[in-house]
């Protein structure tokens with residue numbers, strides 16, 4: 001054992017599956033899962049910490065995503081991945097087991113931007129934008145959140161004013177993933193004529209569109225979010241998403257990505273549990289491996305129990321999605337449960353690894369920082385709780 005505890009394979013998959021959940025995977029699900037798992041272990045883990053420390057976008061890893069056939073969620077046609085919902089969830093899980101920034105890049109590009117176009121665009125719009133997005137020749141962003149409207153994005157203030165065949169967009173957006181890099185930005189704005197929220201694809205560069213990276217971020221450092229200003233940005237009617245008629249359509253997109261967040265959280269928690277277990281098998285104190293102490297075993301077993309619960313949540317939301325029966329409320333409960341549980345598992349993992357737990361080379365501290373953003377975006381834990389609370393009581397506590 002070296003002075004630094006030289007464990008180069010720390011973080012690689014151990015295949016934790018205590019309840020034999022994976023026996024239920026189909027061949028398609030296994031194939032996607034294993035392809036991404038190999039990619040993560042061989043290509044992502046050796047470099048993720050360095051990209052994170054430098055807050056640098058990992059372009060070589062991003063360019064591998066179309067080659068792996070994982071860009072486009074469950075969208076069919078247009079060169080998209082056409083994954084089953086369960087396979088798409090497994091891809092999110094495995095990418096986040098390796099690197100939350102890489103996974104979030106894909107979540108924004110495919111989960112939010114491509115799915116907005118697929119769910120709310122006309123056939124002509126899908127044929128125009130989805131093929132270059134599936135190959136990552138064009139990068140997407142999804143601009144909903146505003147400086148004054150996060151959890152209450154339903155009250156967004158960005159305006160869309162129609163002038164003949166053109167729409168004029170004015171407003172500010174905040175926290176927009178890929179906002180400085182994207183070629184196609186799905187902007188949600190309120191039509192001043194009827195007060196309804198509509199979706200517009202802004203093709204950049206566009207006059208009046210400016211984006212600046214939010215710096216000083218200590219979560220998901222190697223994926224960039226932006227502050228965006230829209231000052232009289234003109235888009236043709238052909239760029240208005242033809243099937244987005246109100247905020248309910250925006251919410252339809254968010255409901256699908258909410259379940260992805262539950263899978264992402266499972267990936268981060270898996271990394272925490274497996275890294276801690278591998279480390280504790282090697283680390284000796286009081287003349288014995290740390291895993292031989294009862295309290296350490298008890299803490300590991302509690303982490304395993306939490307992880308297994310998260311796996312079962314994901315398996316069931318995957319099944320419901322495959323049957324077309326996943327409700328936004330059920331997805332909300334899964335996100336709420338899994339991001340909260342992942343935070344707990346990661347905090348345990350970090351502590352169990354002692355001082356080495358705060359080193360980037362050992363991964364856990366990065367996952368611990370990254371889960372914070374996932375806990376917050378696409379509806380905070382509290383907001384998911386209020387949504388489920390409304391469902392079970394019949395009373396809305398937030399509108």
Ligand SMILES: Cc1cc2nc3c(=O)[nH]c(=O)nc-3n(C[C@H](O)[C@H](O)[C@H](O)COP(=O)(O)OP(=O)(O)OC[C@H]3O[C@@H](n4cnc5c(N)ncnc54)[C@H](O)[C@@H]3O)c2cc1C
Nearest residue numbers: 142143144145150151175176177373377378379380382398
């Ligand atoms: C890394 C990152 C990436 C993101 N990417 C995108 C993106 O690509 N596109 C996009 O549009 N947005 C994006 N977001 C924005 C994200 O969706 C919002 O941050 C999120 O919805 C929360 O909004 P907020 O940060 O303004 O927090 P706030 O809404 O100000 O909430 C602050 C706190 O108050 C609580 N709270 C709010 N309302 C209530 C209530 N009624 N009762 C009790 N408590 C309440 C919240 O739970 C939270 O704890 C991203 C955010 C982050 C951090």
